Amino acid sequence: MKHANFVFLKSALSTLGSHLQTSQVVDWIKEQNEAVSLKIEKVDFTDLEQWNFDSLAGSLRHESGRFFSIDGIRTKTNWGGVPEWDQPIINQPEVGYLGFITKEIDGILHFLTQAKIEPGNVNYVQLSPTLQATRSNYSQVHKGKKPAYLEYFQLAESSQILLDQLQSEQGARFLKKRNRNIIILVDVDIPVYENFIWLTLGQLKSLMQYDNMVNMDTRTVISGISYGSLNAEIIDFFNFLEQKKSDTLNTLKKAFLKSVLIEDRAINSLEKIITFLTYLKSIYDLEVTKTPLSKLVDWEITESDIHHKDNKFFKIIAVNVEIGNREVVKWSQPMVEPSQEGLCAFVCKEINGLLHFAVQAKLECGNHDIIEFAPTVQCLTGNYRYTLEGSLPFLEFVLSAPSQSIYFDTLQSEEGGRFFREQNRNMIVIAGDEVTIDLPPNFIWMTLNQLNTFLMFNNYLNIQARSLIAAISFI
Template identity: 65%
Template sequence: MLKNSQNIFSFIKSAFSEEESITPTKSVIKWLEKRNEQVSIHIEKVKFYELKQWKYDEYSGSLRHDSGKFFSIDGIKVSTNWGNVNEWEQPIINQPEVGYLGIITKEFNGTLHFLMQAKIEPGNVNYVQLSPTLQATKSNYTQVHKGKKPHYLDFFRNAEPDQILLDQLQSEQGGRFLKKRNRNIIIKVDEEIEVKDDFIWLTLAQLKKLMNFDNLVNMDTRTVISGIPYGSYDEDVVGLFKFFGYQGNNNIGRKFLASALLENSLHTNDEVIQFITRLKSYYELEVERVSLKEIDDWVYTPSEIKHKENKYFKVIPVQVEIGNREVVSWSQPMVQPTQDGLCAFVCKEINGVLHFVVQAKLECGNFDIIELAPTVQCLTGNYRDTKKGKLPFLDYVLNAPEEKTVFDAIQSEEGGRFFREQNKNKIIVAGDEIPLELPENYIWMTLNQLHTFLKYNNYLNIQARSLISAISFI
């Protein structure tokens, strides 16, 4: 949780400070392009039997690392009373470790800057993306792989309580990971620290600006900065932000800022909790382990685990060689999608404040059955083939006029486990064409409320957090 109002105002100032950065944004883009040109990377799809230190475990029925660490690919059988399909089987990533997603911050010329890394992941579409200062699983930072210790690890291990600006446990993709969580943490330092190769200081405004470009800011960065709240205020206090210059340069930026700061919402937080609790109490989710080679409707071949109709995703074995990682050569299984996805928030003004259409969504890997998701989330099926009218708000999102679309970019999923998976991310500001009454399992929430629920574990899923991170006030 945030420690005090000074930290809150430091975040707000950084969110308005693109020009005040010690590195111009255009230079950052060129810096990333140069890193991509210089990268030494070779990724080859191989056979499962060619994976080094990975094998199919007959006893557990899983694809596992010899150390028993990192992660495994398990088979699961899912039973639920949610939706039209109440039972299915699938592969899933089982990674029970809690990893670090951490960012170091420091003030330069009175403005908070974030230490970001140009990190190569084998599954990234464009290889190099901006990642947190520290992005490491427990197996990585405890050096199970016998490689080098990640840079800046000790800053997080030794952080004093008054250095920690944000500290949350957040979930990962609920349809692909089994109850996976990471520690999202932001710390602040005052001392001079060495900026290693491939690291750079950026303001929060710059990070949000760079999210408008396809596949520049990775998923782990997006989930960390999504958790930054900006406090709750009445309208008189919000008026002071205009006096101090925090009013934004465009109309939508001002509306997003008001939605983030004001407590004026259609539903109280208690009503939101009641909405979620009711759904968690009614819907059931049972997950049972089954052998990977015996999953219904899936085929285990020497080169992939795939659905018999080539739908959803597949698991592939890859051999990786990367020049500047803690380990430069390794092999692993990865999840490869069969199509790109779509994630979108639709919002509109209610009583003068922007509210977002939020859906409660059950996914098989969720830690606590239900998480809050974007208005539209289509990841496992081809949304282009969805029958018209079958999925709430999908037709509206696909046909929304350009002038109502305030954010539209392609964003990658996490490149350490997912092979070249990317989704179109959109935020649309609607008008009266979206009625106040919503379909079942949907609710209106302000940005302030979304930030409030982000403080706690397992409320907002990673797709919702990714979109929230892109919301800019300038």
């Protein structure tokens, strides 16, 4: 096990922060909410400042040509039962920063976490990374202030970088969008501004048990953390000692710890998983062509939104925003508003003495490389409550799971800078004999250690899968 892996694991096993206890963080977030003035108003597109429909490009875009645009696309594919469809999509080709500064305090790695307000957040203030900025933001296209702590990331030496990945965003809403997920280590005292706080990794994971407390950007960054590998006998020994001392670690959390640290015993080898995904990418096609918003089939543009004719999926709206503590305190922008709450769930099962995850290979129109690994169940664009019985593998199993089989069940927000009050039910459900080892087509069993291995590389796990992985606690 590398030193960095050990440092991360030690922090993940610590829920005692050096500054605030986890329960006090909840009160601190409430105080941050009360301290910030906020005004968000839905408006007509003509009321957006510096945003216009570009008749030549057929898009809704900022007059600077930066930030992002709302484009129309036509998708053709031989995947699934819908071979062709039109839709609006967010086109934001810039690679932004999603980054944490970390520091060892009292021997435990702490993450400098920001209480950040976003216009689309359900509850306004959520826990975000130290730095959360697009290239347009940190290059000050908006003529506002530079984001706090930006220079620490720009000047970081390779020896300081603990994690550095390019990871995708929502493939059904963004066109090939990626962000640089980065964690750096400092060993000097740095200023801690009023809306920032040091938290352990264990605290961040504990806070994910609350609805809409930890934002999507925090979840994607910490999902990429690797804890290394250990011999099964060593893990069993330490679990035995922990059981003798206290009952802090329950059986399920011990099982997840084994699944993340043991690299053998998996029912499928890494080579077999790569072949599984490579084969699917070789036989399925994804053709995406830009289409003017006004020409999208089944979509209608009104004064205040762009919506599907059946009011399904999502719509594009316009908002004016005023927030007291941002780099820019007043601005306008388009946002994506969902038509319903979604569901993302992993089904897990013990195989060969190790928890395995039923992982779905999923094609989405905005994917950078056609197919990514997704949760067992992912229902975001349709209403899962009215899905035809038997049409979606594992959906009925997840929704009817008894409480003792549910490890995780909370509402988690999508990224509040682009999505207006979108929250999805996130679940992890443990299966027994009622789920067999045989899986439907396009599904494969993977251990948490294997999922973490693929997270070290770009564009393998989608953001919904990463969000769920981030929530897994070992203590």
